[in-house]
Amino acid sequence: MDTACERRAKWWHAAGDALVCDLCPQACRIAPGHTGRCGVRANHGGTLIALVYGHPATMQVDPIEKKPFYHFLPGTRTLSLGTLGCNLSCKFCQNYSLSSGRPAAAELAARRIMPEELVTEARRQNCQSIALTYNEPTIWAEYGLDIATAARAHGLKTLSVTNGYIQPGAATEFYQSIDAANVDLKAFDDDFYQRLCGARLQPVLDTLKLLRKLGVWLEVTNLIIPAENDQPSQLAALAKWVCTELGPETPLHFSAFFPTWKLTNRPITPRATLEMARKLALTAGLRHVHLGNLHLAE
Numbered sequence: 001m002d003t004a005c006e007r008r009a010k011w012w013h014a015a016g017d018a019l020v021c022d023l024c025p026q027a028c029r030i031a032p033g034h035t036g037r038c039g040v041r042a043n044h045g046g047t048l049i050a051l052v053y054g055h056p057a058t059m060q061v062d063p064i065e066k067k068p069f070y071h072f073l074p075g076t077r078t079l080s081l082g083t084l085g086c087n088l089s090c091k092f093c094q095n096y097s098l099s100s101g102r103p104a105a106a107e108l109a110a111r112r113i114m115p116e117e118l119v120t121e122a123r124r125q126n127c128q129s130i131a132l133t134y135n136e137p138t139i140w141a142e143y144g145l146d147i148a149t150a151a152r153a154h155g156l157k158t159l160s161v162t163n164g165y166i167q168p169g170a171a172t173e174f175y176q177s178i179d180a181a182n183v184d185l186k187a188f189d190d191d192f193y194q195r196l197c198g199a200r201l202q203p204v205l206d207t208l209k210l211l212r213k214l215g216v217w218l219e220v221t222n223l224i225i226p227a228e229n230d231q232p233s234q235l236a237a238l239a240k241w242v243c244t245e246l247g248p249e250t251p252l253h254f255s256a257f258f259p260t261w262k263l264t265n266r267p268i269t270p271r272a273t274l275e276m277a278r279k280l281a282l283t284a285g286l287r288h289v290h291l292g293n294l295h296l297a298e
Helices: 105-109 115-124 137-153 168-175 190-197 202-214 232-246 271-284
Strands: 012-015 018-021 041-044 047-050 058-063 077-082 129-132 157-162 180-184 217-224 252-256 289-292
Touching (some): 018 041, 018 047, 047 137, 077 115, 115 129, 129 137, 137 157, 137 168, 168 202, 180 202, 217 232, 217 271, 232 271, 252 271
Parallel strands (some): 077 129, 129 157, 157 180, 180 217, 217 252, 252 289
Antiparallel strands (some): 012 018, 041 047, 058 077
């Protein structure tokens, strides 16, 4: 039952004294008094609690192209918010202060910002959408779902900027209320996902195909890291898969990496690598290929 500081989570089942989270493929088995890998879904007395419901850790107005969305409401502003935690452990995370953060008790006892309040703020700021971003929206999907419902009631769109690591059942329910998603396809290589992200590739590919089937507006981003996922053969295979499985009109964004978090032994992605990736993607048949973080690669 919800209290002033607790919100019952969705997508879980009991397994003895433990609770198994059915939200993402990590399938965490959570002992009483503990949280799952994401750090924000907790077993409180045999009930799974969504700890960060109503508790944005950061919020600001962005141009929608910053997400990046280049073909959905271009030229508009979006109210962007994120919480804490993540269900992946990417060594190159550019928002690691959020993804590795954990909510303190004092923060959870503080005043919440409810979905209706976010809609009011978005309208006040002349935003046409609300973006669930900065950290992984999947792990606060209950909050995101209620935000999307409130936004839709007032004619606003909801965007998800996501790693795509979510179970199909949860994704089907969540994304029926989400208007657009930008999925970070980190590499077209399962070993990369295991070594650098603590995850697997196939669930992300499954999510991408599911979102296309659900009719969610879809854009894909690939961060190119030198000596990790910048091989021409891998980039060509990624682009071919996007074109074949998602369609040639699917926008694909290649972004430059810069050293951060636990991966500081790799250089900034050269501009030439990004341009090579774009050429390969166009050759594969994609029609909308964009380059990001170019100022870092000069």
